[in-house]
Amino acid sequence: MSADAVQEIKKTDAIKDTILLGQIEELDKSLIEYFPDTVVVDNALTRKLVSFQANKTRTYYRWYKYKEAFSADLVEYLFHKHKVVKGKILDPFAGAGTALFVCSSLGYDSEGIELLPIGQKIIRANVLARGPNKQSIVSGLENWLIQRPWNTEGEIQDFEVLRITDGAYPEKTHHKIGRYLNELQGKPLKTKEILLFALLSVLESISYTRKDGQYLRWDYRSGRRNGKNPFDKGKILPFDEAIVEKLNEIKDDINFGDSEGDLFSSMQEDIQTGDVTLLEGSCLEVLPKLESRAYSGIITSPPYCNRYDYTRTYALEHALLGVNEIGLANLRQAMLSCTVENKVKALIDLNPEWQTAISICDGLPLLQGILNYLDYKKDKKELNNSGIARMVRGYFYEMACVIQECYRVLDKEGMMFMVNDNVRYAGAAISVDTILSKIAEDIGFEIEKILVLPQGKGNSSQQMGKHGREVLRKCVYVWKKDK
Secondary structure, eight states: HHHHHHHHHHHHHHHHHHHHHHHHHHHHHHHHSSSSTTTTEEETTOOTTTTTTGGSSSTTTTTOTTTTTOOOOHHHHHHHHOOOOOSSSTTTTOOTTTTHHHHHHTOOOOEEEEOOOHHHHHHHHHHHHTTOOOOHHHHHHHHHHHGGGGGOOOOOOOOOTTTTTTTOOOOOHHHHHHHHHHHHSSHHHHHHHHHHHHHHHHHTTTTTTTEEEEEEEEEEEGOOSSSSOOOOOOOEEEOOHHHHHHHHHHHHHHHOSSTHHHHHHHHHTTTTOOOOOESSSSSHHHGGSSSOOOOEEEEEEOOOOOOOOHHTTHHHHHHHHTHHHHHHHHHHHHSOSTTTTTTOOOHHOOGGGGGGHHHHHHTTTTHHHHHHHHHHHHTTOOOSTHHHHHHHHHHHHHHHHHHHHHHHHHHEEOOOOOOEEEEETEEEEEOOOHHHHHHHHTTTTTTEEEEEEEOOOOHHHHHHHHHOOOBOOOEEEEEEOOO
């Protein structure tokens, strides 16, 4: 083929790209105009408030650095602003359980669905640490700190090593982890759970790795190749320094209680805390089993449609908890589709009632325009990963099913809050906020507000290089069930 012919093909492709992107932009504009007074900037919302950052100064909530969590302050802000009626609260993507424990402190019973073992461990440990046996746990931690049995001679308990965690710790640290695990075995169950949780909380800081969205980044000192440029994560904490500091932090917080940094502590006196219940498994499997109209509120932050793979970023923790390669792969497939490796889920086989949600997605022009464009780019081999088109399709169809279930389990006048980000692929800005809100409205929700953070967020460096910087909305959706 001649050079002129190649240029002509490129020119034709560029024109088609422009046309398809133009159609998406028009449909996007129409959907925003459909919600004229709904999409509003809320200056009270900050990146700190909708992320883990604000939890760093909060007792209990600061123990485990769960970067994907929203803050305790955000839950308090939303519940007081929107006056959620007393009852039971659900978080379908519970993560580290922030919403569960804040709602409990506000007097609501709360239930959380969580698939990942690390999230389950965090929630269980917090239930114990806030329960009636707090003082015996504190005594157990104090004795452990005095004895420091990981520094004594003795047997080492082996733990799972995955391909992506092999060599993650300095040799001396790996040895001390094994000693720590071995010495746990004779401890009372509740103390053992807290001690194991403390170890999980320091793994990243004592390793050569750092969590980085889609994968673990490796420090150059590990000897692993990690991209073109050597990565230096800074100080790698010695085992003793990290674990002693964490155990003291947990012990002190249990003694002190949850008041520091609480925006509404003065309003919470004499409130009877609610029960916290963990429901293990995928929300796509657990939600259909829940009773209809059982909850007065739902607050959650699902995985974003951003390719982040939590099975990889939390691989250190999952390996320590005994998850092997097959187990990790199974967790990845059970998750909501948010990675390029997610396969298509047979949603109708899971629940025939979801035909309603699927039909709504089929009939949503903006969503179908985006999916058609991504399929076209995939066929042209112009996506940086061929799994992106399948992931985006799976994400919205699965989220539609989740929203349908949330509507079913909410009681009349029930409120639903969702934290989520808009994304961009192959030059197409994807308005996750308005698409999910239109799906929610078609299912039956009243869309009260789409609260937008003042500064928004940029797209990835890859996207900026090709398509320029475009600020993407970061939002909190506020939906209500009127009927």
